[in-house]
Amino acid sequence: AQSVTQPDIHITVSEGASLELRCNYSYGATPYLFWYVQSPGQGLQLLLKYFSGDTLVQGIKGFEAEFKRSQSSFNLRKPSVHWSDAAEYFCAVGGYNNNDMRFGAGTRLTVKP
């Protein structure tokens, strides 16, 4: 079965600085990969997804992620963080069926003024 690891529980960055959130997955085949964002007390919102093709995918809110098969990684990046980006971010990997989706434990992002 597939699994996801987000090595960083909590990250703090200054507003305007660049951001990279790490995600490592384990899956035997080409994975379906997702990044979601969750604001406090709310549900998850899809930022971007990767299925195949170009390994650099663009998402909403200025986020992008790069799939690196050799490193089993799917890191999320943003060139310049805004205070409104403070939230929890979840990486997920989908299996053959959608009920096999596995979520990482999340990375909480704090943005300093």
Add this chain to the structure above:
Amino acid sequence: DGGITQSPKYLFRKEGQNVTLSCEQNLNHDAMYWYRQDPGQGLRLIYYSQIVNDFQKGDIAEGYSVSREKKESFPLTVTSAQKNPTAFYLCASSAGTGGSSAQHFGDGTRLSIL
């Protein structure tokens, strides 16, 4: 706007009581899911349904029950058998049942014990 509506936003349960969490979607999605979220953990799948009148247990189904009588509705009952029900519950739906179908989430219900 299409979306998923969960109600209530906050719910309190007494000992020995069953409570039901509502989930309604107007996205015309076939598949629906219930997840449990605990602090510092990812989402864990409780139940899922790929079609009306059919549902399957997820990883942590014990102490929970569901029904899927209508395509747009997938209520979750937390029974008295669930000894640690305090958590944030998220309902989701997807257009397809394959692994490539992104899931769309409601805003959750926070359940606490009185």
